[in-house]
Every structure is written in structure tokens, then in C-alpha cells.
Amino acid sequence: MTKWTYRLAMGVAAMAIAAPAAAKEPEGQQTRQVRVAPYIEANQVLSAELSPNSDSVTYTQVAAGADVSVQGRNNGVAASVRVERTFGYDNGVADSTTVSGVARGYASVVPHALSVEAGALATRTRVDANGGATVGTGRGGANESRLYSAYAGPNLHTRTGDAEINANYRVGYTRAEAPDAIAATPGGPAVDVFDDSLAQSANVHVGTRAGEVLPVGVGVGGGFYQEDVSNLDQRVRDMHVRADVSVPLTPGLAAVGGVGYEDVEISSRDAVRTAGGVPVIGADGRFVTDKSAPRQLAYDTDGLIWDVGVMWRPSTRTSAEAHIGKRYDSTTYYGSFAWAPSSRSSVNLSVYDGITGFGGQLTNALAALPTDFVANRNAITGDVTGCVASLQGNNCLVGVLGSIRSAVFRGRGINASYARQIGRMSAGIGAGYDRRKFIAAPGTVLAAANGVVDESYWLAAYLSGQIDARSNFNVNAYANWLTSGVAGAGDATVLGASAAYRRYLIDGLSANAAVGIDHLDGSVAGQNLTTASALLGLRYDFH
Numbered sequence: 148m149t150k151w152t153y154r155l156a157m158g159v160a161a162m163a164i165a166a167p168a169a170a171k172e173p174e175g176q177q178t179r180q181v182r183v184a185p186y187i188e189a190n191q192v193l194s195a196e197l198s199p200n201s202d203s204v205t206y207t208q209v210a211a212g213a214d215v216s217v218q219g220r221n222n223g224v225a226a227s228v229r230v231e232r233t234f235g236y237d238n239g240v241a242d243s244t245t246v247s248g249v250a251r252g253y254a255s256v257v258p259h260a261l262s263v264e265a266g267a268l269a270t271r272t273r274v275d276a277n278g279g280a281t282v283g284t285g286r287g288g289a290n291e292s293r294l295y296s297a298y299a300g301p302n303l304h305t306r307t308g309d310a311e312i313n314a315n316y317r318v319g320y321t322r323a324e325a326p327d328a329i330a331a332t333p334g335g336p337a338v339d340v341f342d343d344s345l346a347q348s349a350n351v352h353v354g355t356r357a358g359e360v361l362p363v364g365v366g367v368g369g370g371f372y373q374e375d376v377s378n379l380d381q382r383v384r385d386m387h388v389r390a391d392v393s394v395p396l397t398p399g400l401a402a403v404g405g406v407g408y409e410d411v412e413i414s415s416r417d418a419v420r421t422a423g424g425v426p427v428i429g430a431d432g433r434f435v436t437d438k439s440a441p442r443q444l445a446y447d448t449d450g451l452i453w454d455v456g457v458m459w460r461p462s463t464r465t466s467a468e469a470h471i472g473k474r475y476d477s478t479t480y481y482g483s484f485a486w487a488p489s490s491r492s493s494v495n496l497s498v499y500d501g502i503t504g505f506g507g508q509l510t511n512a513l514a515a516l517p518t519d520f521v522a523n524r525n526a527i528t529g530d531v532t533g534c535v536a537s538l539q540g541n542n543c544l545v546g547v548l549g550s551i552r553s554a555v556f557r558g559r560g561i562n563a564s565y566a567r568q569i570g571r572m573s574a575g576i577g578a579g580y581d582r583r584k585f586i587a588a589p590g591t592v593l594a595a596a597n598g599v600v601d602e603s604y605w606l607a608a609y610l611s612g613q614i615d616a617r618s619n620f621n622v623n624a625y626a627n628w629l630t631s632g633v634a635g636a637g638d639a640t641v642l643g644a645s646a647a648y649r650r651y652l653i654d655g656l657s658a659n660a661a662v663g664i665d666h667l668d669g670s671v672a673g674q675n676l677t678t679a680s681a682l683l684g685l686r687y688d689f690h
Contacts (some may be wrong), residue, residue, distance in 0.1 A: 164398065179219035187211045188643070190659065190684030192527060192591045194240075197677040204239030208232070208684070210529055217252070218519055222261075224252030225537075227407030227522030231529050237395040245271065245293070248526075249487065249531050249544075251516040256301075259526040265299035266513035268347045269530050272548055292325040292340070292551065298510040309359045314351040320344070323551060325432075339378055339434055341553045344506030346374040348431035357395050364401075378553035379436050380595060381415040381445075383502060387452065403470075408455040411502065413446035413555050418592040426592040427599070434592050445530050445555070445588035445597070446502075448476050464488075475502065475557065485540070491568040493538045500559045502586070503549060508558055515540065521573065523623055526647035526661035527680045533607040536573045538566050543577035549603030549629065554596040556583040572612025580604050599632040617651045639669040649686070659684045 156379045171570070188210050195203040212229030228248035235241055246269050253264035272292050298319030305312050322343040354366025369388040376382070389407025396402055418426040418434040427435045454472025459465075470484035484496040517539035525534045533545030543564050550556075560581035567574050587593035604627070611621040624644040631637065645663035652658055661682040668675055 178682065180216070181218040183213060184215075184688060185211070185213040186686055186688045188659070188684055189356065190682050190685035192680060192682045194527075194678055194680040197679055199675055201276050202239070205236060206240040207234040208529070208682075212529075214250075214522065214655070215250075216519065218664045221255035221258050222253060223518035224250070224254075224520075225518055225520045225535075226250035226252070227431070227524070227531065229524070229529055245530075247271070247530050249516070249522050251439060251513065251518050251520075253302075253518055260305050261301065263299065263301050264514070265297070265362065266510075266516060268296075268509070268513055268531070269293070269299040270293050271528070272551070280622075288513045292323050294323050294509075296321040296509045296513060296549075296646070298346075298505065298513055303664075309355050310353050311355070312351070316349045317347065317510070317514065319506065319513075321346075321506030321509050323505075324580070325540055325551065339553045339596075340432070341505040341551050342377045342431070342433055342676055344374055344376040344504050346372075346503070346507040346510055348372040354391065357393060357401075361631050362418075363395070364391075366391045369399075372507075374555075376506070376555065377436075379415045379418060379433075379434060379591065380438075381413070381443075381504065381553070381555055381593075382442075383411075383413050383504060383507070383555050385409065385411045387501065389452065393458070399459060401458045402455070403451070403458055403468075404455040405472075406451070408450065409452045409474070410449035411446065412444065413502070413586050413588075414442045414444050415588050415591060415593065416440045417590070419629045442586040443591055446568075446586050450476075474500070480552060487538070493566050494564075496540050496561070496563045497541055498561045502555065502557045504555045505553070509544075509547050512544050514540075516544070517542060520613075523611070523621070525623065525663065526621060526645035527663040527682050532609070533605070533625060534564065534575060534577045536566065536575055536609060536611065538568065540567060542575065543579070543607060543626070545577065545605045545607050546579040546581045546603070548642070549581040549605070549627075550601040551581055552583075552585065552596065552601070554585040554587050556585045556601075558583050570612070572610065574608075574610045576606075576608040578604075578606045596633075601632060602630045604628040620651050621647045637669055639667065641668075642666045655688050655690060657686050657688070659686055 191205065191210060193203060193205050208231055210229055213226065215226040217224040218329065226248065231245045233240065233243045248269050251260050251266040255262045266268040272294055297320065298315040298317055300315060303312065303314040305491040323341045325340040339526045348368035350368065350370030352366055355361070355364060357364040373386040374383045386409055387409035389405050391403065391405040394402045401511045417437050417440045418601045419437045420426055429435045437672040452472065452474050456470030458467060464487040467484040471478070471480045473479065479500045480498065481500050482498045486494045516535065517537040519539055520535035520537035520542060524530060524533050525532055539561060541564060543562060546560055546562050556580065560578040560579060562577070564577040565575060581603045585596040585599045587597040589597065605625040608624045609622065613619045627641040629639040643663065643665040645661060647659065647661035649657045649659050659682065663680045666677045
């Protein structure tokens with residue numbers, strides 16, 4: 148089951164808690180806020196390698212982009228899109244075009260009943276010999292990977308008699324334009340880097356509120372999830388049905404539980420092999436799938452699933468839930484906490500557990516982003532960083548980029564974030580832990596990844612705001628600690644920060660200055676790298 152399954156499956160629990168309804172604006176005062184801010188800019192960049200070598204390059208950036216926000220009674224959209232062209236002067240930097248951005252939004256087709264939502268991400272990461280991927284690290288040279296991900300789908304919420312019906316469908320596509328397969332050690336086995344995948348989920352839940360039909364809330368639901376990964380035709384298929392009950396304990400607290408049946412299957416094909424049994428690697432650096440080979444099972448389990456927990460909603464500003472149970476033939480736990488101490492600050496935490504591929508987990512993270520945010524960007528490269536500035540919901544994507552291996556995995560982890568508006572400044576910090584245990588079929592080329600565990604810890608922070616009426620600033624910092632279970636792959640520490648200053652010269656036209664530093668410290672030889680960069684440029688914002 149995906150997190151979408153549990154949102155619907157536990158929907159009946161929310162019915163057990165009578166949280167105060169938000170006051171509605173008078174009909175004549177309901178407004179729609181639309182903000183579209185396009186811009187163009189030209190920058191000159193100096194990038195110097197501080198270690199292990201001493202070298203520097205200069206290049207020119209020309210970019211066009213737009214920041215969009217639409218917030219209305221029945222819709223909400225936030226997006227930041229940028230197209231950048233880089234012109235290098237020597238072999239140190241190649242001419243290139245990059246598209247980067249992040250978007251998330253929804254629109255009501257039938258108010259309070261049927262809506263559609265969508266999200267997208269385009270960014271650059273660095274893929275290293277331990278299979279780790281880090282965002283915000285600047286230009287990665289030969290190890291640079293470009294990630295693209297998008298999802299969309301409808302949501303239904305309606306009633307029939309005393310029963311509430313909730314349903315949704317999601318389809319998401321993710322692609323990594325990664326470098327050729329990377330060897331963990333010289334002459335060692337290559338890391339099979341994720342290529343692309345298509346993930347789909349469909350869920351439905353029918354339930355009644357406590358006190359309407361019975362003293363407790365009851366419900367029944369079912370769901371389907373499938374992800375098809377192009378690498379070696381891997382497939383995750385998960386189907387389930389379950390019944391739920393919620394018991395109100397106080398006006399803001401309920402005990403919840405559910406029991407059901409789940410069938411999970413993971414399968415793949417082997418790679419094409421030479422007469423000597425050596426797997427064939429294609430021109431893209433990835434294993435060539437043997438389409439004629441039979442599909443082989445990597446994981447197959449079915450049977451009873453259950454969980455129990457509590458849901459706490461003492462006010463419209465605070466909500467929490469915690470669950471523990473059995474799933475995938477082992478103990479599972481998941482939950483969330485959201486608290487808005489004031490209208491200018493928010494705290495969010497989530498604990499997750501599920502089986503997906505890299506693409507499925509990334510589209511799930513996109514779906515958890517808020518629909519009202521300001522994108523943070525690296526001051527030098529212009530790439531979106533790991534977190535967006537928002538006072539709504541989970542606002543960081545860093546954790547899902549911890550490993551970019553192609554193999555399917557069981558992912559468990561925790562994400563936490565804090566955001567605050569301080570006068571004319573916005574500040575935020577996010578942190579998390581992600582653990583992935585990979586699952587692969589024996590006898591296939593991916594068998595060596597079976598049971599391997601990759602772990603990552605991450606930290607990201609931002610601060611931005613106005614200095615006076617004509618100038619503003621932006622600061623971003625990040626840290627990633629990656630540990631791989633692959634023999635010889637080693638660990639990696641990735642650190643970086645950037646700061647930018649903008650001064651408006653005349654209406655719409657501003658001068659920009661920025662500095663940044665990035666550091667990669669890997670335990671595998673040849674991966675230690677420190678670079679510093681500086682930028683000067685002009686930008687014009689259209690009004």
C-alpha cells in the first residue's frame with residue numbers, strides 16, 4: 148500500500164473527531180489572488196576548484212523564467228519554472244540548456260466533490276559511486292543527472308445517505324537522464340542507475356461518522372498500486388482490501404484500527420548475457436533487458452494486514468496520528484504531526500513505510516508538497532533546492548533523492564520541517580532520515596542488490612527577505628550524509644551553501660551578486676571535491 152491508501156483507509160477515523168470548522172467568508176468577500184512574475188536575466192559566473200586541484204572556469208548564463216501563484220476558493224497553484232542557457236569559454240564548461248522548476252496545484256471541477264491535482268519537478272542532481280544522489284550541489288560534470296517527474300489525477304469526495312465516499316487515482320512518471328553506470332570501485336560491479344518508471348494508484352473508501360449510524364465510525368476500502376520500472380522490466384504490484392473502525396475517546400481524540408488482506412508481488416527480467424554469461428550493458432550505461440526471458444519473482448507475499456493507532460485533532464491548528472501494525476510480513480509504523488503555533492509559523496513531521504521504486508517515492512513526495520509556496524533556488528546555478536518556502540504541509544524533497552539505484556526497495560524514514568515568517572523575511576529548516584532495503588530476484592543481474600541497505604541523513608535550511616524597499620537577499624544551505632551497503636561503495640558527505648543579494652536600479656531592473664561553496668567528501672578514492680563560485684549579473688522582472 149502507498150501513503151494514498153492509508154490516507155483513504157484512515158479517512159473514517161477523521162470522521163470520528165469533530166474538529167471546529169473554519170469560518171467562511173461572506174460571499175461578496177471571497178477573492179482570488181493571481182500572481183505571475185516572469186523575468187529574464189544574464190549572469191557571469193566564476194567557479195574555482197579549491198581541492199583536490201586548483202583550477203577555475205568562467206561561463207555566461209542567460210535565463211528566462213516565471214514564478215506563478217494562483218490562490219482561490221476552489222483552486223490553488225504554485226509554480227516556479229526556469230530555462231537557462233550556459234555558454235562556456237573552454238573545455239571546462241560545455242554549452243548546455245537546462246530546464247528546472249517545481250509545481251503543485253489543484254482545481255475543483257465540482258466544488259467540494261470532484262477535483263483534479265497535479266505536480267511536477269525538474270532539477271539536477273549529482274550521482275556518485277555509492278549510488279547516492281544529492282540535490283543543490285551545483286554542476287556535477289560527468290556525474291550530473293537531470294531528474295524529471297510529474298503526476299496527476301482526480302479526487303472524489305461525496306455522500307450517499309449517511310456514508311461518505313472518498314476515491315482517487317494517481318498516475319506519475321519519473322525519468323533520470325543519468326550518466327553511464329558508475330562502478331563503486333575501479334573494475335568493480337556497476338551501479339545500475341534508475342532510468343524511468345510509470346506509477347499508478349487507485350483507492351476507494353466508504354465510511355460513516357461516529358454517532359450517525361453507530362456509536363463508532365466504520366468503513367471499508369480497497370486499493371491498487373503498480374509501478375513499472377524500465378530497468379530490467381521491474382514491476383511492483385500491490386492490491387488490498389480492509390475494514391476500519393474508529394472509537395471517539397474525547398472530542399479531539401479517537402482510537403482507530405483496521406484489518407484486511409493484501410497481496411504484494413515484485414518481479415523483473417534478467418539482462419541479456421553473452422555466451423560466457425556476462426551481462427550486456429547498452430550505450431546508455433544500463434543493463435540491456437532480455438525481453439525473451441521469463442519474468443522472475445523477487446518478492447511475493449499475501450495475507451492478513453492490520454494496524455491500530457490514535458488520531459488527535461484538538462483544534463484546526465493541530466493534528467497528529469500514529470499507527471503500528473503488520474505489513475509485508477513484518478512490523479510497520481507510520482504517522483504524522485502538523486502544528487501551526489500561529490498564522491506565521493508551522494511545524495510538520497511525517498513517518499513513512501512502503502514498497503516502491505525511485506519514481507514512485509518521488510511522485511509521492513511531490514503530492515505531499517503544499518499548493519502555496521515560493522521556490523528556493525541555488526543562487527549560482529538557478530536549480531531548485533531541496534525545500535520550498537511555505538507555511539503549509541511538508542515542504543522538502545531532499546530525502547527522496549538519497550539513492551538513485553534502479554532496484555525496487557522498501558523505504559522507511561522520517562521527515563521534519565519548520566517554517567516561519569519573520570516580518571519581511573521567510574525562514575525554514577528541514578531534516579530527515581531515509582532507509583532503503585532493496586529487493587531483487589535471485590539469479591538475475593540485480594541479485595547482488597537484494598538485501599542491500601542504503602541510508603541517508605539530510606538537513607536543509609533557507610532564509611530570505613527584504614533589506615529595504617529596493618534590495619533583498621536569499622541564503623540556502625544543505626548537508627547530506629550517505630551510507631551504502633554495497634561492498635566498497637563507501638560513504639559520502641555533501642555540504643554546501645549559497646547567498647545572493649539583489650539591488651533594484653530602476654523599476655524592474657536589478658543587479659545581482661551571489662557566492663556559493665560546495666563540498667563532497669567521499670570515502671572512495673577520487674571523490675573529494677571542493678568548489679567555490681561567484682556570480683554577477685542583471686535581471687529584469689516584468690510587471
